[in-house]
Amino acid sequence: MRYVVYLRDWYYNAGIIGFLNVLSEGERNISNVTSKFDIMLHDNHIEFDSDVLSEFLGKYKKLAFDIFFDIDNYKKRINSLVGRIQQPDSKLTKKILQEVALNGKTVNAFIKDIYGKDLNDIFSDNDIVSDIQNVHNKINEFHSNVDVYKYLNDHDGAFIKYFLDIEVAKRICSYENIMNYIEDLSSGIKSPKKNEQRCFICGDFKKEYDLNNAVTQISGFNKDNANWIWGFQSSKAGLCALCALMYACALHGIVFISRKIGKDYKTFFYALNRNTDISTLYHSYWIFREKINQKENQNKPFYTILQEVTVELINQQTHAVAENINFIEVSENQFGGQGTKAYNVYNYNITKELAGFLQSTGIEHIPRGYYNSGDYYSDITEEILKKTLAQSLNFSDLARYFDYFIRSLDGKSKIKAHFSIYKVMKYILKYINQIKGEKKMSQEQQNQIVSKAFYNGKFLGEKIGQDNKLKGISYQLLNDLKISDRNSFLDKYLRLSMAYGTEVKLGSHNELIDMDNFMSFGYAFVNGLLSIINANNNQEGQNE
Template identity: 20%
Template sequence: MKIKVYLADWFYNMGIVGFRRILKFQEDYRSLKLSDFEYQEADNYIEFNPDLLKEFHNYYFDYFLGRYNMARFQSIQLDKYLNLSKKEGKFNESIKVIKDIVKANNNKIKKIDETVFTKAEEIYKSLGDIKRQEQISELEELLLKYKDILELKNINEKITLNKFKSIMSNSFYGQVSFFNVIHTSKTIVEQKDIMFKDYISPIITMEELKTEINENRAGDLEERISKALSDKATPKNIGKLYKNINSKFIKKKKSLEEIEQYIGGKDFALCQMCGEYKSIGSEYGEGDFVPLAVSTDNSRNMFWNFNTSVPLCDICKLILICSAAGATDIFKGYMNANLDNKYKQYFAFVNMDTTFKDLYKTNESFNLKKDKENPFKELIFDIVSEAKERSTWQLQNILYVEFNSDYGSKNCKMNYFNIPKYIAQFFKAKAEVVNSIKDEKFKAEIVDDILSNKDIKFSIDRKLREVLANNYGNPYDCYRAVVIRYYLKVSKGGIKKMATEVDDKRLKFIYMRGLELNKHYTKNGGENKISSIAYRLLNAAKSNNKKEFMDTLIRIHLNAQMEVPTIFLDIMSEKELAFEEIAHSYVAGLISKASSKKDSEENEN
């Protein structure tokens, strides 16, 4: 009898995608042949022979040991700072970071293998003798030896195991099963056995039980139950089931049909997650999926009639434990610089109302872009490059979910992005405008704001102030963002095409007038006045003080003996262009330098 797993809610689908990724890893890097287990993918489900699960605990660990390979990660880090140390003025800073990386790893190695630790510690001490940039060749040789140590199987396996367990315990499953810290000192084989007992054995056992009943093998069933009841390794829920079958049916010489009716009857609740299989005592709780978990014992008042029971079958338990494999790690580096990196680390999934193959393909494509500043933005651009009708429909049917959860503090920040029709149409029509922003972090922030349905004027204001404060950056990117904001408004309000083209040119004209004033001040030795004027204009725009903005604008034009363009009268009426759009376009031009001017000219050509 084959097991079928149907697509459902996003987090369950994430588990199915994760299950497939784990199998794919075995196909690509080991010798697994899914055809041997009748594995098939239909439109809305996958199915397979239960025998596929007999080695799944090994597949599971193999996948995560490969995904979070710490020897590979640490080698990349060491190479990064080795290359940085070769640059002028970066040697001392880089060698310090290298020593910190080695020291942190040595502390872990010491707990694994004392002999290897002795060699690693010798390398650390030798790093202390590297004082000058002329010793780069010595540094390279030491790091080559150290990377060999990190790649030793017993060292890399244990460090990686602890790493991926820490990630999944904190973000996905809490302290259940082998994720519990009490199992940290156990070997990887022992931890695999714990997973097999908790997640796989109950499924295989139930499938074999059903087979013996269907094939009328009463003798085999009695022998199985007798052995299981005397085996301490038997899972608790299966042990309880066998005990009841033994006392209520086998000892009373009842038929296999009656046992079958008992298993499929009202004594066992239907799983509330899949609605396909019976729960043999398991219930959904904190350890199944931390981001959407609830402590039922402490939250009875949240349940109807205080009934906290949420039956969960063992197949769904296994699928949920694969959800971490279905998620993509993303780092939101553009978030507040003062924010700790752990709050910038998210897990994401793209859910779609489509076939399983398309869902899997989309998330694989998304996963390949995870090192980009905003991988979801890259995925959107891939989709809009397809035929117009299909891409708009696809974007509207996407549910993008990202979360940062912390089991220890019981805190989870989760963002859902459901793309409205007007945003889908905007991306299809104006994706090239978004892509024209050169600052990748700023571009990622703008896309984030759009998907979160936030007004991007706040990000534009912040970016303009950042350029002013640091005297670094490309203000023309801010002008591009103003154009994006305008076209979002157009998509939402359905403004006619001719009007949009006219207003687009007006925004460019306003930007160029700001640039002209910049040239005037620069030419006449008044460059130091630009920042104070820009801040005054930004403050007026932020507080929606049109009078203050116009007064400043008129004054600086009169001082420069320049005519105030009539287009600025739109500030008072806001008939076509919004106040912020005019203000931000003008300030972007005002604080632009020669490089930005060249950039704007290139964009026009």
């Protein structure tokens, strides 16, 4: 039987991605998925034959086990136990198991499956040290979660079911009916004879399964709230086998991470959804998943990672397009009952202009660094990226960074600025010109204005020569720029040019007519003045 599945809501879309992920056993390249299986990918739907589902449930469980089981954690705890029992004065009691976090039901069920008896049994025997060493040796034979799965699956597989029931069925989604879905799909789903028999998602096939079986814990649906939503007639919310399978597969189209909240670790689920074609959505899922798992991102604020992923997703496009990129965050609600969830949505509305700006800039050219004052610390990349995506970056931000930078030049100041004000200026000016400017100039023209103004300011700064005087002049000019007072700035600029005999550069690129051109000149000119202070402190490289 052949079936067609269309993109729908965010959770259903995660199910389509998860379906492809399971089918291919974690194949990253979508073209390899379609070449190996009888499946066709279109912009907004997939088409497949039920024959591809022959080993689907086994693949599903294997990937789920690989996600949630952690053999390295077990090795670490067993190593701690071995170290404890080898200490000369160690008392071999079950209290040690609690101290090394090996007293739980799950770990004992695992050890019993691979060794024949659990730790409680071992500590009830006389040969504790020998048994523990044997367990240690056995666990260290496994090099990955997949190795563990294969070993257990080749035996009775009891622990696999036990573990997935705890980690998946009770906490995330009901996967037990997947075989029923597959059997229905293979034999052909029934068509509804009456409208009230139609699946409430696709409307094409007869509903056979309720939300509690298929839409899982993450979505927040169960029989009780389905009754409430559907006027105490949960039968209205039934699903066909095809839609039920897609929802069950969402487990493998979502990214799972464990984050420390206070003293405890809490599991968060993240789904990425964007208005794009299925191939791009699948590729986006893998970019997101890999970014999350990078070591350098483990201690980074999570919304910063989302922003960086968003920029990377945009840069992957062959051309700039307007779109919405959403990250749906689901976490266990500590104030609710079992299975209740709390939700957040991080939405990025990407205009065509913003996409074009990010593609032409590249994430590697987003300014890096930080500033701090006493206990206060701020990552400048995080700030700028957040305002870029929110499309709220403006001249006031540039003035603020200049203010921090000038104040940091005072050795007695508590403010320390560790960023290139020149790179910050170039980025923000380019952003304003391309995204917010009323009369957009070409990038070449803006570069010409910035370059001439910077070196004009630098040449004047060399003439002035005194740091305190340069800082005072820079502050005065910066105050004019903060309020866009072109006349006051021009008056000071002309007086300085005449007093020190420097060439007047302001005006040759319509700076006296166009305000954006004027602001570009003004900030670049002040930057040139400040570069002399850095040069006097052997730090000019930070600016340029």
